[in-house]
Amino acid sequence: MSTASADSGGRGTKTSKVSKDHKKPTAAALKGAIQLGIGYAVGNLSSKPDRDVLMQDFSVVESVFLPSEGSNLTPAHHYPDFRLKTYAPLAFRYFRELFGIKPDDYLYSICKEPLIELSNPGASSSWFYLTSDDEFIIKTVQHKEAEFLQKLLPGYYMNLNQNPRTLLPKFYGLYCIQCGGVTIRVVVMNNVLPRAMKMHYKYDLKGSSYKRRASRKEHSKSSPTFKDLDFQEMHEGLYLDPETYSAMMKTLQRDCRVLESFKIMDYSLLLGIHMLDKKSLGRGNRCDSKKGQKVLYSTALESIQGNVKDPDPVADDDTLGGIPAKHKDENLLIFLGIIDILQSYRFIKKVEHSWKALVHDGDTVSVHRPGFYADRFLKFMGTTVFKKMHPLRGTSSKRKRNSLHTAKSASQEVLSPQKEKEKEKKEHKKAQSMDNLDGNFHSSSKHPDILLESALALESTQNDEEDPENSEARRASSSTIALDDPLAPLTRSQSDSELDVYL
Incomplete structure (x- = not known):
């Protein structure tokens, strides 16, 4: 031929x-x-x-x-x-x-x-x-x-x-x-981008800024693909829950290091965004012949969840394996993958970078040595494109309370004996003044923490009958609470919540 x-x-x-x-x-x-x-x-x-x-x-x-x-x-x-x-x-x-x-x-x-x-x-x-x-x-x-x-x-x-x-x-x-x-x-x-799901936004992201804006011809298309500068103007970042964000960045970091070891650069992250609030506009292209996912680990969610061993096919799900995200008050599904990895940092690319660096800032052009390219790519993805949602207030407050009580107990262990004696004297005087006001506190006026310890001991006794293996841990926790705050409220519901925090 x-x-x-x-x-x-x-x-x-x-x-x-x-x-x-x-x-x-x-x-x-x-x-x-x-x-x-x-x-x-x-x-x-x-x-x-x-x-x-x-x-x-x-x-x-x-x-x-x-x-x-x-x-x-x-x-x-x-x-x-x-x-x-x-x-x-x-x-x-x-x-x-x-x-x-x-x-x-x-x-x-x-x-x-x-x-x-x-x-x-x-x-x-x-x-x-x-x-x-x-x-x-x-x-x-x-x-x-x-x-x-x-x-x-x-x-x-x-x-x-x-x-x-x-x-x-x-x-x-x-x-x-x-x-x-x-x-x-x-x-x-x-x-990477399933045709069955309407992509309201598509981006080709490299982490560079030199000429990284979609052309007028691209803007005129019915489904344009935007670039880095367009993303920064149109979106303030896509928010992921902490676990998803961590899995995403670990996967991107591992992949970028693999590409760097192969001397590969100039790759892109292809990102598709589907807005769930506009679902009615995006179902016209669904393939009737699609009966299930043939390829394992091919969806975006499967690609970043390394802790799932054998996931069930999710292609028939409404999400089609998209990753849940938020932008302002909008609920999104994002689809993504690294593309164009067959560009090695050969001699011609080195010459191209040197030429572009003469007329523009060399660190902003897309063609760059693989190590620098990977670091810039990861920084852009981890700070500008993807952002971590703040945890719920209840979760953060529990952690703060836990850390505060731990700090209190640690600080009390290093108090000098003289300061402890001064503290006991102050507590003794305070207890005597309480006896003068109300005779009901007479039995515990000299030891204001006895009542709290007895209440917690009663709680721990009931729990010990149910689970004797955890009795020692519960006693240790109750003594810690008593030392931390001798004047803590004595209601049962509040003491239970304190135990929940520690145990």
Whole structure:
């Protein structure tokens, strides 16, 4: 077949060696060739036995020619003749198995119905296709990006083994289609923003400020993708509950360190925001064919919850796996993932950063060395984009009371004997004055803390009968309370609340 070279967008251009008889394939023919090629590659792989992935499996490239009239190995089809190259087929089969994708489900998603073409808001000229069931994104990549991904696979394999819950892209296959003098390379990935949920806002965030504003052309779209400066103008930050915020930032930090170790920079956080108060506007695109989530750990909520071992599929839930958040008084669901990780800090990127730094502040441009880029990215996400909700007042007050009583008891332990004697004298005088006022306090006037201790002892005796194992701890707590505040109220309800705080 005639040779072809890929252009900067990975789409491919004709070379001088291409025959005049070759016509440039249409977009529909290319989509059909992609579906047919992936279907053939996965079906052919089923005949190979399961085994452990070896180091040499990552560098394997299988090639097959699929003529339109068919052959002994390939089926007939009504697309132009094309050649299919499959990169690291056994390694990608392992990745699909790791995420619970069965071969039949993978083929059904990609090959059943025509692919849906999506617009590209980024600076690259890649094409994006979405499967009809909303599960997979097929993206065209440049020749350098495909090479870099293949070199990345061993480290990617080790990282996924250790941590399948990640916001990094999940790659399920890498293929090359040569058709009619055009060469395109495509990678199959997880879909970060489900089409079934209306995204009222979409952002591509890098943590930089140089030229990080959506263009006028992007603003004119029905569903524009905004950038960093737009986010700071339109949102004051998205508030998450403390546990979710902690899980989010831990996941982002772990992922950024992985990317830094691979010398990767210029990646983005793709963020989609669905406003629950406007739910009625966002159900028009729901896919009737969506019967459940095929891919494990693919939703935003699953990707950050590392403490959940085997979550139930949440794709049929109204949230579709979105992360609950708040902005002012609005309830939101957010969907997110790290994208564009196939940009390494090669020589050309170093030159680009140096050139931009001459005309602008070097620390604000998007192209930067991986370590600095990761730190700036995390700082922007943890302080500007995501913020932690303040805990409820009741919870914080209990903690403060607990810490105050602990501080009191600790300080009383280090009081000098002389100060203790002076304190006892003051208490004795106060008790005598109380005896003169009311004879009912005579029995306890010399020891004002006896009554509190007796009340707490009665409470602890009743509790000891129910749970004898905790009796010693309760006695210790009651004595601490008596020392902390000798003049504490003696009502039963208040003493119970004090015990709840300490025990």
